[in-house]
Amino acid sequence: MITIDYKDKRPLFEQVTDKLKKLIFIGVLPSDSQLPSVRALAVELSITPNTIARAYHQLESEGFIFTVKGKGCFVAPKDVVVSLKETDYYKTLKAAIAEGRQAGFSKSKVLALAKQITEEVYND
Amino acid sequence: MITIDYKDKRPLFEQVTDKLKKLIFIGVLPSDSQLPSVRALAVELSITPNTIARAYHQLESEGFIFTVKGKGCFVAPKDVVVSLKETDYYKTLKAAIAEGRQAGFSKSKVLALAKQITEEVYND
């Protein structure tokens, strides 16, 4: 379900967090479904449970999942996930576009680039 | 010319690198002009010259500047800078858009978002 890339510069827990986020976004982990237990996922990825726990905490504090004591972790309700997904990506894209402005590119230049790149990305 | 943000979690040398890149991009530091000396900038920012030197090394290895020992560091020729600026931003934007696809957004959704955000960003 998840693979670790040891050449990735980011800390492990962040990689796990991001991968889980994406799985939630695309519905592989549907709303209200239960996440694998910390220990199970730790074994599967051959990393320490500590790291998984940290990823789960991160997701919980951002609202992607919620914890039921003694039961496990569950994906947040659909409306929450959708809303998070939107704002999450909005921020990402805004940062990228703002960087373009800061670098001195004109509005039309950025728009043209965005159009061109979108075509490329979606044609892979 | 440059300010350090101690709330920023990124390493100091990276902040300096990025700020200098932007100054080069927008022409505040024109091609072939001399950068402030390692020591001078270090004093101005109240950080150790070593950190500035590291930032300069980074910029040099990426082609933004070239250094002449005993003389100082200079901004790369205009054509080089322009080309770097383009590819640099292309990568940034591509990463952002690719993330959108990975998160499950449709092509038209991403395009619409990009358009909307560009308007917002350029109207500040």
Add this chain to the structure above:
Amino acid sequence: MITIDYKDKRPLFEQVTDKLKKLIFIGVLPSDSQLPSVRALAVELSITPNTIARAYHQLESEGFIFTVKGKGCFVAPKDVVVSLKETDYYKTLKAAIAEGRQAGFSKSKVLALAKQITEEVYND
């Protein structure tokens, strides 16, 4: 495994970088194996860890090794190493031969010299 030559005029970190490259090339440090820790090698060579770290950074930026924070540094996969080794040596040899042309030697002269020297070198 590595020795420092204090008569060598090159900077220490460059000597270390080069020695490590060679150890990787000849397989003493096999692909995916872990390099000695920064501190351990520093102690062994009686130089500051900083210098070792710089050598490791250099090797990483050239693709010879990759580092996992909190775990250590590892030699790049075999195919990468082989490819780097080829291009690396190609450049070296090309520079040497080009210098011959620039110095006014004829093609046949250079070839003959190369042949003769190869014999000498491989008969030590």
Add this chain to the structure above:
Amino acid sequence: MITIDYKDKRPLFEQVTDKLKKLIFIGVLPSDSQLPSVRALAVELSITPNTIARAYHQLESEGFIFTVKGKGCFVAPKDVVVSLKETDYYKTLKAAIAEGRQAGFSKSKVLALAKQITEEVYND
């Protein structure tokens, strides 16, 4: 006659030394001919006479030129130049080939590479 490359990492005096060597090798500065005066060359290259003087000293100590007090510097006799040229290049090429052996390339591999590269270099 000589051009300075400020992006070259080597010290200026070394660049000048090398350029002069090459001019001597290819006969642009023939044996027994007089070199430009330190001051004249300094003006031509827009660098300090000190640097030129250092280059001349270097060349003299290696035997490429000789100084006549009150007259100027002169290129060494032909037999000396030829001999220096040979040993100079012999060393360069030997170093390059030895590096190949050290990197673990076979004799035949090095020979083949040398052949191939020579063709490339002399066909530019």
Add this chain to the structure above:
DNA sequence: GTGGTCTAGACCACG
């Protein structure tokens, strides 16, 4: 334990 970063201060080669 690992590497990453930063400091403060030193010496060197170059021009």
Add this chain to the structure above:
DNA sequence: GTGGTCTAGACCACC
């Protein structure tokens, strides 16, 4: 004056 290098020692995040 410039940048390049090295030392010694510190603190941090990660695993």
